[in-house]
Amino acid sequence: MPRLSRFAVLLVALPLAIGACKKKPPVVQAPATNPGPTTSAPVPGPTTNPPVTPPPAGPTAAEITARARAIMLETVYFEYDTDAIRADAQANLEKKLPILQLNAGLKFRIEGHCDDRGSDEYNISLGRRRAESVKRFLTDRGIDASRIETVSFGRERPAMQGDTEDARSKNRRDEFTITAGGTDIRMP
């Protein structure tokens, strides 16, 4: 056999061997995990960075209580000779409701009032019905009845004197007084 043929075989075999080594298995990316909470506060860097002011503090407990009390003590108003709850009254009560739900120790009294029309005595009854109507609204939505006291003042304590419709509309009302748990109220 001639020497050239052994060398030719090597030349043919070499590129085949090189071509086979070039193929790499594909890299599978692992699925991305949920990133953990990242702090937005800048990480304090080396002392060469300028100083960072801390964020403003949230409302104090006293301020929250004051805000909650204001909502609780807001008056609701009625139409003439009825204890039906108006839309604006309902909106008000729906603001009171979560505060009551969150603060189980909060107890209060509803005082029913009337305008100057009708007899003194009929208005005692009507004032009572107005207080009971609001109480029912709240107890129907899960507030315990033992937390709510009702009383009627009839037409004895007008918010505004006079027999104009302006005065009368301000007198047909339920007023609210906190009787227990009025300090340190939490807001939802």
Place this chain on the structure above:
Amino acid sequence: MLFTALMLGISALNVSAQQPPPFQGVTLIGKYGGTDKLKIIVDPVKGANGDSIATIISRDLDYSDRFLVLSTSSAPVSNGPLNYALFTQLGVQGVVEATVMPSGWLRVELHDVNNKILLQKSDFPLPGSALGKDWRMALHGVSDSIEEWILGQRGIAQTRIAFHRDDRVWTVDSDGANVTAVTSKGKTPKWTPNGRALVYAILDGDASPIMLVDLATGAQKALTGGRSTQVQDFAPAVTPDGREVIFARSTPAGSDIYRVPVTGGEVRRLTSTRGKDSQSPTVSPDGLRFAFSSSRAGNVNVYVADADGSNVEVLTPGGTGEKLPDSPDWSPDGRFVAYQVGLGGYQQVMVVNVRDQTTRQVTEFGRNDDPSWAPDSRHIVVTSTRGGTGAQLWVVDTQTGKSRQLTRGSVARGSAWSPRLTGTP
């Protein structure tokens, strides 16, 4: 000892409503056939405080709205026996002559001018210090006797009206004098039939029992046991036999009418309005029925029931919408119930005949409500804004419409006319 005192106390409160016995003597109106209004004059009164006596008697007779009372200053001056001819010229039919005796008693004579005779004569004690409250009330009793000599029926001068002002209970004499505070707090007082005590409500946003106050001692007692705001007792009235108090009770379930002994004790329910309301009871003078206001049928109206609460019937016809018949008061003669309605945006007082349910409007100007009958079943006291200075008590003659202002000053409401206060200080 305590039991005896208690029994005496109870019996003092148990006196039935007194109707004056029919007058047996000769009356002036009997001599004149009673058709025209009689003209009366009170001659100047001789003796200590004579001017005041003449003024008070003249005013009482004028306030009865049954005679024409001429001014004492127009009386002819005469010494000695009455000069009938001069009085005939003046056009009067009756002359009242009075003299304060050295004993302090008042000697009073009524003369029939046309027949030129002395018709009636009597001596009356005037207790207490002159011009004081007992002296004045005794003098009102004299006026009532004079009216009995003239007409055959006692007048209503010897009475008081109870009311509330500044959230406390007061009384005032029938002529507007002697305004006296009775309690430190209270509302809507009503009288016991013997005129010696008042029942009243509290209603100050706290526990609200029915109260009773003895007018002689000022002693107060709670008749019902209201201990929380959930039970408010109000609108009390005393039964004509003086034994029980009928009242309204407001609870979360609504208002209803109840009764309790006047000494306190067991509370019994009379109405069941089931979630609607009943209040403002007033008892008939025979004690067999009571009237009250109720919204049981929707709008408030005046109803009548038997004393045990059965047989409820509507009394006021046609009360619909904003009319709201309310605040009934049963007349002492049993024939009428006075009440209020809303007319054209203002409250006015009406009278309904209990037997045939015919009605009559008896007030017109301003807002008038909360009527209470005088013992003559003709005059009423109402709360009225007609004077333009805030609500005050006014006396109205339901027969003629004549009216006079009874109270002045800060607002007065919730009035009740006393029975005749004969025999009480």
